[in-house]
Amino acid sequence: MPAGWSPRTRGGPMPDNGRKPDTVTLTIDGREVTVPKGTSLLDAAGDLGVEVPHYCYHPGLSAPAQCRICLVEVEGAPKLQPSCVTMAEDGQVVHTESASAVRMRKGVLEFYLVNHPLDCPICDMSGECKLQDYVFEEGRERGRGREPKRVFGRDDFGGDVLFYGDRCVMCTRCVRFMEEVARDPRLTVVERGSRAVIDTFFDHGLDGASYAGNIVDICPVGALVSKDFLHKARAWDLDHTESICPGCSQGCNIELHTRDNLVQRLKPRENQEVNGHWMCDYGRANYEWMNHPGRLEEPAVGRGADRRAAGxxxxxxxxxxxxxxxxxxxxxxxxxxxxxxxxxxxxxxxxxxxxxxxxxxxxxxxxxxxxxxxxxxxxxxxxxxxxxxxxxxxxxxxxxxxxxxxx
Ligand code: SF4
Ligand code: SF4
Ligand code: FES
Incomplete structure (x- = not known):
C-alpha cells in the first residue's frame, strides 16, 4: 500500500501523557499502536502510515460503509471487516495485507472496473485518482470482462462542476457532502444496481451553490471535475505550495497548484480550527488576478517604458x-x-x-x-x-x- 498515508484527523490528537483508560492498544500488520477509544481501524492504520484503500469513507463525512474496498482481516472475526466502521479494541490483531484481505479487495476492484472506462489518458484526475492508485497497487493485471460497458456520458451539473457518470464508483461522498456539510441537498442517486447514477433534481443543478466545488475535491475518481480546470494541466506537472486564501478575512488554509509559476487552481488544506477540509467557491475561483502579467514582483523605479527593476x-x-x-x-x-x-x-x-x-x-x-x-x-x-x-x-x-x- 502507498506509504505516507496522512495521519488520522477524525479521532483528534493523541494524549501526550502516555497510556490512558480512554485509549486502546492493538496490533496492525505486526506493529502496536495506541489510539483513542472510538477510532476506526482505518484511522488507526493511518496513524501507522498504512493507507487502507477506501472510497466512501471521508473524515469530514458520515461513514456508510458501502464501497467495501477497505476490508481487513481481524483475528477472531468470522469474516473480513470494513475497517472504516470497525472500531479499534484492546488486544485486537489486524492484518491489512493478509492473503484473504488482498484477495477480497482485488475482487472488489475488479467489480469497479466492470463498467469503468479506460479514460486515464484524458481524465483530469489521472495521477491523483484512487481507482488508478488502488488498481496499480492491488488490482488484476488484466481485466476479464468481455461485455460492453454501460455508458452514461457527460452531464453539466451547473456551477463549476462537470459529471462523467461512467467514471463514478458510487461512493456517495458528493451526495453526503451536499446533504451533511453544505446542508443544501442538490444531488442524489437515481436508478438501481449497475444503472445507479448520481444526478441533480430535475433542472435544479449546482448553480448558485456556495460550497459545491468541494465535491470535486472529495470525489476519489475523475467523475466530478472542475470546468475551470478542465484539461488545463496534468496532476504530475503541478507544484503544490501551502498558502492562505486571500478571498476574504476567514483565512482558509489552501494549496496553490501552479505550473510554470502560474496558478492553475486552489485546493483546500485541512485546518480544523479554520476551514476543516473545505473552502468556498468564491475563494476557489478568485485566483486569476495572481497570474496578471502586470503585477509587480519586485521593487521598480521609473515610469512606463523607462520602468526597470531595482533593489x-x-x-x-x-x-x-x-x-x-x-x-x-x-x-x-x-x-x-x-x-x-x-x-x-x-x-x-x-x-x-x-x-x-x-x-x-x-x-x-x-x-x-x-x-x-x-x-x-x-x-x-x-x-x-x-x-x-x-x-x-x-x-x-x-x-x-x-x-x-x-x-
Ligand atoms: S461522483 Fe464521485 S464522489 Fe460522487 S458518488 Fe461518484 S465517485 Fe463518489
Ligand atoms: S475560501 Fe472562501 S471563506 Fe475561505 S478565506 Fe477564501 S474566500 Fe474566505
Ligand atoms: S471505506 Fe469502508 S466501506 Fe467504503
Whole structure:
C-alpha cells in the first residue's frame, strides 16, 4: 500500500501523557499502536502510515460503509471487516495485507472496473485518482470482462462542476457532502444496481451553490471535475505550495497548484480550527488576478517604458527623492488589505519618516452578507473580501470607496 498515508484527523490528537483508560492498544500488520477509544481501524492504520484503500469513507463525512474496498482481516472475526466502521479494541490483531484481505479487495476492484472506462489518458484526475492508485497497487493485471460497458456520458451539473457518470464508483461522498456539510441537498442517486447514477433534481443543478466545488475535491475518481480546470494541466506537472486564501478575512488554509509559476487552481488544506477540509467557491475561483502579467514582483523605479527593476535601497531612495521634490505638498498613502501586518506597518512607518502624511487609506470590496458553511460553521465566507481589513484598520489605514472596492 502507498506509504505516507496522512495521519488520522477524525479521532483528534493523541494524549501526550502516555497510556490512558480512554485509549486502546492493538496490533496492525505486526506493529502496536495506541489510539483513542472510538477510532476506526482505518484511522488507526493511518496513524501507522498504512493507507487502507477506501472510497466512501471521508473524515469530514458520515461513514456508510458501502464501497467495501477497505476490508481487513481481524483475528477472531468470522469474516473480513470494513475497517472504516470497525472500531479499534484492546488486544485486537489486524492484518491489512493478509492473503484473504488482498484477495477480497482485488475482487472488489475488479467489480469497479466492470463498467469503468479506460479514460486515464484524458481524465483530469489521472495521477491523483484512487481507482488508478488502488488498481496499480492491488488490482488484476488484466481485466476479464468481455461485455460492453454501460455508458452514461457527460452531464453539466451547473456551477463549476462537470459529471462523467461512467467514471463514478458510487461512493456517495458528493451526495453526503451536499446533504451533511453544505446542508443544501442538490444531488442524489437515481436508478438501481449497475444503472445507479448520481444526478441533480430535475433542472435544479449546482448553480448558485456556495460550497459545491468541494465535491470535486472529495470525489476519489475523475467523475466530478472542475470546468475551470478542465484539461488545463496534468496532476504530475503541478507544484503544490501551502498558502492562505486571500478571498476574504476567514483565512482558509489552501494549496496553490501552479505550473510554470502560474496558478492553475486552489485546493483546500485541512485546518480544523479554520476551514476543516473545505473552502468556498468564491475563494476557489478568485485566483486569476495572481497570474496578471502586470503585477509587480519586485521593487521598480521609473515610469512606463523607462520602468526597470531595482533593489529596495534604490527604490526607497528614489521614493524619498521624489517626495522631497513635491515641496510642501501633503502625502497620501494607499495601503492594501491584501498586505500582511508587517508590510502595512512598514508602509505606515515610511509615511512617518517622510512626514506630511495627510491620509493613509485602503479600498476593499465587501459582500452584502456572510456565507457560513452550515455543516461546519467554523467556516464562514466573511463580508470583507480581503484577508487583512482588520489589520489595515488597526495600523491606521482608513477604508475609502464603495463595497465594490472602487471609488
Ligand atoms: S461522483 Fe464521485 S464522489 Fe460522487 S458518488 Fe461518484 S465517485 Fe463518489
Ligand atoms: S471563506 Fe474566505 S478565506 Fe475561505 S475560501 Fe472562501 S474566500 Fe477564501
Ligand atoms: S471505506 Fe469502508 S466501506 Fe467504503
Amino acid at each position: 529596495w535601497q534604490e527604490a526607497l531612495a528614489s521614493l524619498f527623492e521624489r517626495l522631497s521634490d513635491a515641496g510642501g505638498a501633503g502625502v497620501r498613502i494607499v495601503g492594501s488589505p491584501l498586505a500582511s501586518n508587517e508590510a502595512l506597518a512598514g508602509l505606515a512607518a515610511l509615511g512617518g519618516d517622510v512626514g506630511r502624511v495627510e491620509a493613509a487609506v485602503f479600498r476593499s470590496p465587501r459582500a452584502p452578507d456572510e456565507d457560513p458553511l452550515p455543516g461546519f460553521p467554523t467556516l464562514v465566507r466573511r463580508r470583507d473580501l480581503a484577508p487583512n481589513v482588520d489589520g489595515a484598520g488597526i495600523l491606521g489605514f482608513g477604508r475609502v470607496g464603495g463595497d465594490d472596492g472602487a471609488g
